[in-house]
Amino acid sequence: MEKDYIKNLRQRVGHEPLILNFAGGILVNEKNEILLQKRSDFNSWGLPGGAIEFGESAEEACAREFLEETGLKVKVKSLLGVSTNFIQHYPNGDVAQAVVIEFIVELVEKTDEQGSSETLDLGYFSKDNLPSIFNKQHLNFIRQYYNRDYPFVE
Template sequence: MVKNYIKTLRQKVGHEPIILNFAGGILANSKNEILLQKRSDFNAWGLPGGALEFGESAPKACVRELLEETGLKVRTKSLLGVSTNFIQHYPNQDVAQAVTVELVEKMSKEISSETLDLKYFSKDKLPKIFNKQHQIFIDHYFNEDYPFID
């Protein structure tokens, strides 16, 4: 597996648009509230997750990214969906088409975060989500309409 794949790629292409693959998940507590992460790059709420390293599977990336971003040890439970039609513009001027695979997980440890904030939210008290793609996953989850592909 190649480490720092995006950094290496960005050194070659700069801010040019690229296609990236992401994995993350929706983690629900016993009240069916979902865990959201306040991201430092956008200073806004979204689902925890991140980019796959070259040669890494989506389930392994999901587990690794949730541990890195939330301090939680999780396991993949089921496929939530695949989203392929979203272009993300980052604050640093990077542009990427985000191909995202989200997986539902179970928690095996208490939260200890390196992010700005982590909090569980109910369906009727969701904060503004930083991008449409994450909102689509959240909507499919709460509507029990998964797995899906778009």
């Protein structure tokens, strides 16, 4: 697996639009609340996850990103959905069409690891008490989960 794939790619192409692949997961607690991450790049909430590194599977990326961002070890239970039609504009000027593979995950173990600098806060939120979500793609995954309308592709 090549680490920092996107960073290396961005050094070559700058802020030019790219198609990038991401993986993430929805982890729920016993109250059916979803774990959300307050992201440092947008200073807003979203689902844990991130870019798939070169040579890595979507499931591996989901588990790795969860551990890096939350300190939680998770395993994939099932596919929630695939979203391919969203253009993300990042605060640093990068533009990407985000192809996201989202899973439903379950907790394996809590670790002593702290979340990365990408994470400002973590919290569980109910369907009726969601904070502002940083993009419509993540919000749609949350809605699809609560509507039990999965797996889906868009």
